[in-house]
Ligand SMILES: Nc1nc2c(ncn2[C@@H]2O[C@H](COP(=O)(O)OP(=O)(O)OP(=O)(O)O)[C@@H](O)[C@H]2O)c(=O)[nH]1
């Protein structure tokens with residue numbers, strides 16, 4: 411299955427809202443673009459969680475181009491799609507690999523957002539490319555978290571570093587980098603415990619993990635990935651702001667896009683944050699991660 415089909419499958423709930431509602435707007439052939447029409451269009455866009463600001467910009471564009479005219483559905487769709495592509499534009503930016511030594515990736519986010527699963531997915535990709543991967547189980551808070559990552563490491567053929575339950579996660583991160591350097595690994599990925607962006611002490615703990623790694627390898631962490639659960643919608647914006655403040659996130663993974671009718675949140679995120687969406691998660695298996703491509707994403711959003 412190609413990228414487009416996978417994303418399309420992941421976005422089918424969002425696409426269903428958009429397509430049904432857009433068709434409803436055009437019950438009769440052609441429609442007069444008046445204030446009532448524009449208001450209905452606005453409500454439809456907001457329902458997908460793309461945010462008020464983005465929805466307003468799109469509606470403004472439709473108004474500018476078509477107000478007072480009788481239009482066909484496809485004319486309006488073309489304006490919406492073009493504006494969305496414009497709003498979503500970002501440099502194509504998957505993981506940036508270090509020129510020498512291991513590329514260090516730190517993964518963070520709120521509880522249950524999909525961090526560990528995302529790490530498994532990234533590992534699967536990297537191992538598939540012939541890279542040697544060392545995982546660090548710096549979520550020492552829950553015993554099950556270490557087990558979960560260990561199972562993935564064994565299954566995917568990666569090395570893993572763990573620490574005693576309740577031990578300092580920064581020390582696990584430290585050992586992970588040490589091992590990655592010693593093994594001449596290509597990538598070290600450090601998992602962290604879930605935390606709310608408002609928990610000050612836990613955010614400080616995250617800062618410490620970051621600091622420890624940057625002392626070992628000056629450019630590390632090369633990537634700080636924030637995983638956002640797409641089903642939580644607009645709260646992701648607040649998460650991104652706080653996590654970025656604490657650990658300078660370099661990009662986002664939008665997980666669980668397959669389970670949501672709020673796929674439009676990716677639009678709100680691109681509009682409000684200066685962070686690229688690197689990948690999207692569209693299922694629970696190790697293969698269910700795709701590089702984020704804004705153009706394809708927008709097309710999939712409207713693919714019936
Ligand atoms: N449908 C779907 N489920 C996902 C996706 N990513 C993760 N999940 C599921 O979400 C649940 C939580 O995933 P984890 O990877 O354990 O989340 P976490 O952020 O590591 O959780 P904590 O370590 O407890 O904070 C699991 O049941 C995963 O299988 C996705 O892209 N799609």
Ligand SMILES: [Mg+2]
Pocket residue numbers: 525526527549555601602604
């Ligand atoms: Mg986890």
